[in-house]
Amino acid sequence: MELINGNPFWPTTLQSNSSYPVLETNLSCDTLIIGGGMGGALSAKLLTERGINTIVIDKRKVGTGSSLANAGLLQYTNDKTLTSCINTFGEQQGVRFYELCRYAMLQLTEIVSKLEIDPCFVPRTSLYCASTEDDVIKLEEEYNTLRRYGFDVELWNRQKIESHFPFSRAAALYTYGDAEVNPYRLVHSLLHSSVQKGARIFEQTEMTHCDFMEDGVVCYTSTGTIRANKVIFSVGYETQEIKNDRGAYLQSTYAIATKPVKDLSSWYEQSLIWETSRPYLYMRTTPDGRIIAGGLDEETPREDQRAIRALNRGQALLKKVAEYFPLSNLEIDYAWEATFGDTHDGLPYIGPHPKYPHSYFLEGYGGNGTVYSMIAASLLTNAIAGNESKDLELFSLTRTSKPSPV
Template sequence: MQKHVNSYYAATRNEIIDFPVLEELVECDVCVIGAGYTGLSSALFLSEAGYSVTVLEAAKVGYGASGRNGGQLVNSYSRDVDVIEQRYGEKTAQVLGSMIFEGADIIRSRIKQYDIQCDYKPGGIFAALNKKQLKGLAEQKSGWERYGNHNLRMLDAQEIAKEVGSRNYVGGLLDMQGGHVHPLNLALGEAAAILSLGGKIFEQSAAVEITYGEPIVVRTAKGVVRAKYLLIAGNAYLPQDLDARVTRKSMPCGSQIVVTEPLSEKVARSLISNDYCVEDCNYLLDYYRLTADNRLLYGGGVVYGAREPDDIEQLIRPKILKTFPQLKDVKIDYRWTGNFLLTMSRMPQFGRIEKNAYYMQGYSGHGVTCSHLAGKLIAEMIRGDAERFDAFASLPHMPMFGGRTFQAPLTAMGAVYYAMRDRFGI
């Protein structure tokens, strides 16, 4: 039996529901593979629309990235609007740009509608380490304002020093449409909402075989689901051999997080005075925030190919001390790793693999908000309005170069180049 990773989130989760193992035949409108944010958001939107939905989860609800991430509601995709315009053209950029902040709004509405207790706090800071990054943030602000986000404010060196107790930053961008949550409790709250609407969720029930047709038949070790539609939403935790048409398009990567012992109110506020979440502007970025009980949660680094690092604390503690040298004696209480799904384009991959079977994946580090948008789009598409889903599905989905054997080392080599650019501010 697979349990949640030993994380701060698992230790502080709300009362958890143990969902049953599938040991029967279930017939439904939509079968969803994966109970992370993509699957949960999709199942919730579809349940609200009156569809009968069955969710199959190989482990526990929120077991993967949805229950392990930094908890930051970072708007946009992993590629910003300027890159989208240059790469895909103005028309595509207009459609994708119109949805760029919708994911965070969906999360806020879910929290309110279903009274999900997940420690939501508004506000996020993008922190610049050099003048080039600060110039980039000014351009980002201008681009985001063109697409409707007017809750942005540039911070100079003095202003960011009042918000973040670090000497590393020359300025930043405050985004009040961003924010942070307890991600596992958000997932559990959404699962409870699905149940309240008649949806079914089965844990420890990995899909082992898919037979496409009308209906689609999905088999687990002990049960069967027959459905009119199928959504594959396993992301970085989808077995490679379940459907290679989906898994060959992306690569799992690991990111590491540590959480300190509880800090005094005075120390906590000296680090982040207004309880915003923070991320820097490096290609290999660091991100951090305070938890509801005044611990510092700090994440960073990427392990290509999703290998488990030998010593997570050894990787992250130097980053903490570079940002906050005043925490040199702080104790680390929790440490864990989790996988996200990287694509060649860094854009999410939505698509059809059969006329009644779909996949959504590959948020490349921006999955908290974009996965919630994905759920809304798949519900629209199944209801007959495919325009917004197709805006993503029309993007070229390139297989990861080098195949499964070479993709991790080749991507890591590229990351070394960008790490050098981060270091020298070029």
């Protein structure tokens, strides 16, 4: 599967990233992680901290799959509001999902504070803007729901938005506890830390097939095998090539990184900004003064049209950024298109599957992939260590997913 087209920004930010060998022998381990992106890297970090003998393989260079297209906005709020989660899953499960997302943000904050390679993790606030006047009622309802269940949020009216930003919207939710991160640096930093704890990592090493035995799994590659007690499949949207999740769907998303902007003083607190419209626009800044913007999700174009589509949609994104921030000399430096996956009910897939013994799947579908990967890494590490949580039921791979409002 071709995951990315165009020219992603993140590889330019880490010139001396680690490289790992190709697997050329037969090995064994406690846990094998297939996939060296964000989910795999977070899982490797937590597993090795528990002293669990871990191997990671990736068919590409690590961090160059979907993680390379990640815009690096980290939020406890979701594309599916807490109000909608409660309506879909019930009060207990809906609130629990948001609590897990909030706790995952705290876990990420703690983890990155101890990493040797700086992942450019910066705490941020978020501004969730009403795209139309009709969305104000929805934001007011969501504000009341979040407050009712103990989430720190403010409801801003037009006057307050205009007093802090150079644009006007009828209303917005202002939330705390979010962050921005460089996802490429984070993946490499997590894997670097895992290696120091004993993890073995192999790049350009593609799983050809697995045999599921009574006492574990044997993973075959073209040049070696790995026998593992447990396996975590963390291959992102390419999971659909292993098993078909009927509750999931794939499409294309777009992103740009501008050239550095000299003056971002009009961008209050450099908050993360996103919209109620679907598909929506999101924006953030970088430490060197760039603006990263993305969204405009749509059905995936024909393969021969994807690269030019990335350029065209990039111009559309730049125009939208300028509507929010009428800055001089806004220019695109990098533009890319990427495969993006979501589920009909708005939750990721995390956990075991009855057709794959001794295995777990980590499928961070949705716009909050890094936060979902943190939730998954924590739940799966606990399960492998013998302390399986009932929270896994919320993300069951065998649940019935139906379209629901966001």
